[in-house]
Amino acid sequence: MRSASAARAAPAPRRSFVSDLAQHWRWVGLIWLEVSVAYAAYSLYLAARARRAGRREEDR
Amino acid sequence: MTDTHQAPRRPLWWRALALVTLVLFLVGAYLALVVSPPDVNQGQLIRMMYAHVSVAWVCFVAVLVTAAYGMLFLLRGNGIDDARAVANAEVAIFFAGLTLVSGMTYSKPTLNTYWTWDAKLTLTALMFALLVGYFVVRGLIDDPTRRGRVSAVVSMIVAASLPFNYLAAAWFRTLHPTLSVAVTGVHVAPTMLFVLVFNAGVAALIYLTFVSERVRIGKLEMARHEERERRESGPGSKEVVRV
Amino acid sequence: MSDLAAVLAVARKDLLQEARGRAVTVATVFFSAVTLVMMAFAIGQDSQLLQRSAPGVLWVALAFAGVITAAQSFQSDLEEGAFDQLLLYPVPRASVFLGKLLANWLYLTALGLVMTPVTLVLYGAHAGAGAWLLPPTLALGSLGFALVATFYAALTANLRAREALLPVLMFPVVVPVLLGSVRASEAIVQLGNPSLAGGWLQLLSGFDLVYLVICTAIFHLVVEE
Numbered sequence: 001m002r003s004a005s006a007a008r009a010a011p012a013p014r015r016s017f018v019s020d021l022a023q024h025w026r027w028v029g030l031i032w033l034e035v036s037v038a039y040a041a042y043s044l045y046l047a048a049r050a051r052r053a054g055r056r057e058e059d060r
Numbered sequence: 061m062t063d064t065h066q067a068p069r070r071p072l073w074w075r076a077l078a079l080v081t082l083v084l085f086l087v088g089a090y091l092a093l094v095v096s097p098p099d100v101n102q103g104q105l106i107r108m109m110y111a112h113v114s115v116a117w118v119c120f121v122a123v124l125v126t127a128a129y130g131m132l133f134l135l136r137g138n139g140i141d142d143a144r145a146v147a148n149a150e151v152a153i154f155f156a157g158l159t160l161v162s163g164m165t166y167s168k169p170t171l172n173t174y175w176t177w178d179a180k181l182t183l184t185a186l187m188f189a190l191l192v193g194y195f196v197v198r199g200l201i202d203d204p205t206r207r208g209r210v211s212a213v214v215s216m217i218v219a220a221s222l223p224f225n226y227l228a229a230a231w232f233r234t235l236h237p238t239l240s241v242a243v244t245g246v247h248v249a250p251t252m253l254f255v256l257v258f259n260a261g262v263a264a265l266i267y268l269t270f271v272s273e274r275v276r277i278g279k280l281e282m283a284r285h286e287e288r289e290r291r292e293s294g295p296g297s298k299e300v301v302r303v
Numbered sequence: 304m305s306d307l308a309a310v311l312a313v314a315r316k317d318l319l320q321e322a323r324g325r326a327v328t329v330a331t332v333f334f335s336a337v338t339l340v341m342m343a344f345a346i347g348q349d350s351q352l353l354q355r356s357a358p359g360v361l362w363v364a365l366a367f368a369g370v371i372t373a374a375q376s377f378q379s380d381l382e383e384g385a386f387d388q389l390l391l392y393p394v395p396r397a398s399v400f401l402g403k404l405l406a407n408w409l410y411l412t413a414l415g416l417v418m419t420p421v422t423l424v425l426y427g428a429h430a431g432a433g434a435w436l437l438p439p440t441l442a443l444g445s446l447g448f449a450l451v452a453t454f455y456a457a458l459t460a461n462l463r464a465r466e467a468l469l470p471v472l473m474f475p476v477v478v479p480v481l482l483g484s485v486r487a488s489e490a491i492v493q494l495g496n497p498s499l500a501g502g503w504l505q506l507l508s509g510f511d512l513v514y515l516v517i518c519t520a521i522f523h524l525v526v527e528e
Binding site: 024028030031032034035038039043046049050054 | 070085089092093103104105107108111112115154157158161162165166168169266270273274276277280281284
């Protein structure tokens with residue numbers, strides 16, 4: 001039974017770090033990719049909306 | 061790439077903030093992916109926790125700020141308060157959606173299921189639905205004053221619903237005891253705590269960066285709307301500005 | 304006219320209107336009954352499962368009935384121009400809200416009292432010793448639904464797509480009411496342990512009280528022009 005409250009550090013020599021990460025890289029990578037893509041997408045949306053708002057009417 | 065017609069520029073302080081935020085985001089990612097030790101129980105998967113937990117709190121702060129600016133709008137009648145309210149609502153719904161998606165991503169490898177009716181995630185899902193309602197209502201009202209007023213009312217109900225929905229979600233979970241995505245901070249190793257707090261701070265900076273830019277855009281749109289109203293006293297452009 | 308008298312007058316007008324027209328009664332009774340029957344078919348023949356589902360199905364049916372009731376309570380007024388007239392009277396807006404709330408609440412509670420035995424029979428459940436707690440539970444739960452539904456019905460009364468919008472706005476807010484009502488009913492009917500219902504009834508009461516205050520206080524903002 002996994003206790004969610006006990007997130008303690010395990011001693012981690014570099015070797016098992018690599019093999020562990022290799023197993024779970026999909027999920028770890030996925031979540032960080034999600035977060036990065038979300039921020040990038042929202043930034044692009046803001047940029048596009050700013051461009052549209054800043055343009056004067058004659059431009060459209 | 062740059063606007064050619066006297067478009068108000070983004071202020072220098074904001075550009076600096078955005079740059080610093082970007083750099084710190086990369087630092088935070090490095091801390092989470094490399095510096096943080098693996099967890100006793102979750103192993104390398106703990107690196108996902110930083111991505112999820114660090115953003116999970118932002119949407120709630122943003123919703124409360126939305127309601128606060130809504131109330132200010134009711135008190136002062138200043139359209140800028142409504143612009144600030146909707147900016148915070150937009151960033152809130154963004155972070156709520158991100159929390160839900162990252163929560164499901166975190167949940168699958170650690171708890172072997174995409175959804176566990178975890179109290180905080182259920183609350184986030186309900187709040188997401190409430191914010192959708194907020195924007196739908198805004199989209200249906202053309203008059204800016206009435207729109208601001210009704211939005212303020214809706215945002216106050218949304219804020220009021222949070223404690224009740226949390227209680228309901230928490231008690232609902234006692235009927236379905238399953239593992240929780242949440243990581244309580246009590247026994248976290250010092251390094252992990254630092255990485256978590258650092259990333260949570262980065263999330264705060266991202267929130268501020270997004271919201272201040274969104275407010276600036278809202279003010280621009282308001283100004284453009286007012287300019288058009290002045291120029292066209294008769295029937296003219298049918299476009300309504302959505303702030 | 305005193306505020307309380309105004310509240311009662313508005314409630315009386317709505318209830319009389321309903322008694323004469325019965326459009327809402329037909330719609331809600333029919334809709335609730337159909338929901339009960341269809342859910343019974345959907346759940347299937349497992350009698351234990353049916354029995355356990357009874358409180359949940361009942362309250363979902365009542366929640367939807369609440370949407371219909373509240374929407375109608377402003378709709379007919381709007382169509383006849385009576386709502387604007389009502390707003391012209393020198394009574395506080397809050398009294399109009401409370402009057403409509405009172406009418407909707409009484410109606411929903413009555414609907415619940417009728418639907419409960421029907422549900423118990425259809426789903427093979429029995430009320431048992433704690434049955435006296437069912438009417439107060441119905442009253443508290445109905446108040447919660449009626450509060451939010453009436454408030455949002457007024458807010459959406461002038462908007463397009465209001466029929467679709469009302470449940471969308473309302474349901475995330477009334478989740479605690481649904482949860483509390485179902486769990487309390489469950490404790491009373493099935494588990495035969497009415498004391499378990501206490502906590503849920505407290506949640507319901509707290510919700511009702513808080514939203515009663517909030518909605519009454521800000522209602523005037525919703526109907527301002």
